[in-house]
Amino acid sequence: MKFPLREEPNIHKPIVADVKPGTKFRILEDVENWYHVQLDNGYTGYLQAKHVAIGESVDIPKVVEELSPAKQKWKSKPVNLTWEAVYEVAPKPANIGEMPGVNVVSPTWFSLIDGDGNVKSKADMNYVRWAHGRGMQVWGLFNNSFDPEVTSAALASFENRMTTILQMLQYAKLYDLDGINIDYENVYTKDGDNLTQFMRELRPLAEEYGLVVSIDVTPKSNSEMWSAFLDRKSLGEIVDYLILMAYDEHWAASPVAGSVASLSWTASSARRILDEDNVPPEKLILAVPLYTRVWSETEKDGKVEVKSKAIGMTKAQKIIEEKKLKPVFSEEAGQNYVEYTEDQVRYRIWLEDEVSLQARVKLIQSLNLGGVASWNRSFASDKAWEALKEITQTK
Numbered sequence: 293m294k295f296p297l298r299e300e301p302n303i304h305k306p307i308v309a310d311v312k313p314g315t316k317f318r319i320l321e322d323v324e325n326w327y328h329v330q331l332d333n334g335y336t337g338y339l340q341a342k343h344v345a346i347g348e349s350v351d352i353p354k355v356v357e358e359l360s361p362a363k364q365k366w367k368s369k370p371v372n373l374t375w376e377a378v379y380e381v382a383p384k385p386a387n388i389g390e391m392p393g394v395n396v397v398s399p400t401w402f403s404l405i406d407g408d409g410n411v412k413s414k415a416d417m418n419y420v421r422w423a424h425g426r427g428m429q430v431w432g433l434f435n436n437s438f439d440p441e442v443t444s445a446a447l448a449s450f451e452n453r454m455t456t457i458l459q460m461l462q463y464a465k466l467y468d469l470d471g472i473n474i475d476y477e478n479v480y481t482k483d484g485d486n487l488t489q490f491m492r493e494l495r496p497l498a499e500e501y502g503l504v505v506s507i508d509v510t511p512k513s514n515s516e517m518w519s520a521f522l523d524r525k526s527l528g529e530i531v532d533y534l535i536l537m538a539y540d541e542h543w544a545a546s547p548v549a550g551s552v553a554s555l556s557w558t559a560s561s562a563r564r565i566l567d568e569d570n571v572p573p574e575k576l577i578l579a580v581p582l583y584t585r586v587w588s589e590t591e592k593d594g595k596v597e598v599k600s601k602a603i604g605m606t607k608a609q610k611i612i613e614e615k616k617l618k619p620v621f622s623e624e625a626g627q628n629y630v631e632y633t634e635d636q637v638r639y640r641i642w643l644e645d646e647v648s649l650q651a652r653v654k655l656i657q658s659l660n661l662g663g664v665a666s667w668n669r670s671f672a673s674d675k676a677w678e679a680l681k682e683i684t685q686t687k
Contacts, residue, residue, distance in 0.1 A: 297337035299496045301326035306492035306530075308337040310450060319344075335497065370656075371533065371577055371663030372683050373398055375433065377670060378414055385422035391669070393681020397423050398473045398665075402434035402463060407445025409455035415467045424468070431471030431504060434460055438478040440517065447486035450493075457494050464503055471504030473535070477518060484521035491530045506533035508579070511561035512568070528571035535665050536562060539581035542600075549587035549598055551642035553580065555626025555651050562659060573660045580652050580664060580680075581644055582671035584608055589638040604671035605644055619643060626651055649679035656683060 294310040301323045309331065311317075320336070321328035327344050330336045373396035376383060383399075401415040415432065423430045436443040446452050460472060472494075476487055491507060498505050507527055513519040528534050538558045542550035551557075562578055565571050585600040586608075603611075612619065612630060619628035627648035631640045656664055664683050666672065 295339060295343045297329070297331070297335065297339055299337060299492075301328070301338040303340075305338075306489075306496075308493060308496055309335050309454075311339065311343075316347075319346075336500070337496070369574065369662060370683050371396055371665070372680055373431070373535075373577065373663065373665040374582075374672070375400065375665065375668040376419075377668040378416075382414065382416045383419070383670075385419055388422075388669070391672075391677050393677055393684050394428060395684060396429045396431055396471075397669070398431045398433045400433045400435065400475075402432055402460065404434075404436045404439070404442060404446055404456065407442050407448075407452070409446040409452035409459075411456060411459040411463065413463050415463060417467055420467055420469070429470035429504070430468075431473045431506065432464065432467065432469045433473045433475055435475040436477070436479065440478050440480050440483075443476065443479050444483050447483050447490055453486075453490045453493055456490070457497060460494075461497060461501055461503075464498075464501055469503065471506065471532075472498060474505070474507040476507075477510070479517060479521045481516050481520045484523055487521065488523050488526050488530070491527060495530050504532045505530075506535050506577070507531050508535045508537050509565075510537055511557075512564050524565055524571060525569040528565075528569060528575055532575070533577050533662055534565070534571055534575055535577045535579050536565060537579045537667070538562065539579070539667065542585070544585070544600055544602065546600070547598060549585075549589060549600070549640050551622075551625040551627065552584055552644065553648075554624070554642075555648070555655070556624075558652060559655055562655070562661070566659065574662045576659075576661050577663045577665050578652065578656050578661055580649065580666050582666050582668065582676055584641055584644045586611070587640040589640065590636070605673040605676055608641060608643055608645075609673065611641070619645075621647070645673075646675045646679045649676060650682070653679060653682050 294312055296307045297309040297311050298305045299308055317329040317331045319327050319329055325341050326338045327341055329339055372393050374394050376397055376399040378400045399419060401413060403412045405412045420430050446456060464472060495505050509522050509524055510519045538561050539553040541553050541557045565576060566573060583602050583604055585602050588599045590597045615632050617630040617632060619630050622629040625642050628643040628645060631638060664680055
C-alpha cells in the first residue's frame, strides 16, 4: 500500500509522489484534515491526516529564498523566445550578434538517453552568463531524443520519471536556468497519459526552483507519433506555456511542394487549440519558422519528382539576388514566393521574410496569445528580429 502525496490539499489534485508506510517526513503546516509535509528527498506536498502518525516533532523555521529578478516566475509578457540549436559544437556567444526584442533563449542542451530516465547535458555556463548579461532568460530545452522506445520506458514508472525530473532540476540549479522547455516528439499514443503525468510531477517541483515550465506541441492531426499522443487540454492546465510549433505544413519529404507554414494553416492550427482544447490565449505561444525550403521539381517518365532542402533567411535572400528574382506575394500562402528553372529543374521557394513574420505577429496580437517563439536563431536575418520585436513593443 502507498499513500498519495498531492500537489494541494484535495484528493482531486495531481499526485507528486507515492509515500510508503513508515516513511519519515517533516510536517511544515497543519491544514484541515491534511498535512503539508516534506520528504527526506526534498519533495513537498500534502498527505491526508488520517494516513499520518505523529512522532517526535521539531519546529522548522520557514526559509524564504530571495530570488533574483531573472529567477522569478516569468511575469513580463509577451514572450519573444528563440531556440538555439546546439549540435556538436557549442555556439560562441561573441559570434551571435544582437537580437533586439528577444527576451528568452532556449538552447537545445538536454536529452533523454535511456529508459531509466537519465539525462545527457551539453549545457554551457558561458552562454548563460552571456544571455543573462543581456537581460534574456534561459529556458533550457529537454528532448526525448525522438526515440519512442526509450521514451516509453522512461515514462512508464514513477521512479524513472523522477530520475529525469531530479536530474533536470539539478542541471537547472547548476547552470542557473530560468526555465525548462520540454520537447517530446515521435511518441507512441499509448504513452500520452504518462507524458501528461510526467508534466504534473515536474511542474510543482520546478516551481519551487523558480522555473518557468513550457512544453512544445505540434498542430492537431491524426498522426500517431507526432500529434495524437498530446493531451493539449490537460497540458495547458499544467504548464506555464504551451508552445505551438506551427511549421512543417509541408515537411522535408512532402510529396508536393508548398509553404513551410502558410498564414491560413498557421491561424487554423492556433485557433483549434484555443477553441477545442480551451487553452487560455495567454498560455499559448506561437512558434514560427525562420527557415524555408528550396523545392526542386523534376519531370521523369511523366511524373514529377519532388525534393527539398532547408535554408535560412539570409541564404534565401542570396538566391534571390544571384538569380535576379522578383518575389511575388502569394495570397493563398500569405507570403512572398519566387521560382526559377535551371537545367530543366523547376525550383520553388515560399519565402520566410519580414512580410511573413509581420503577418504572424499580427495574428498573435489578434488572438491575444502569450508571445512568439522562433526556430531557430541561426536561420534568422537581422530583419527577422526587427519584425518579431513588435511583439514586445505593442502589447
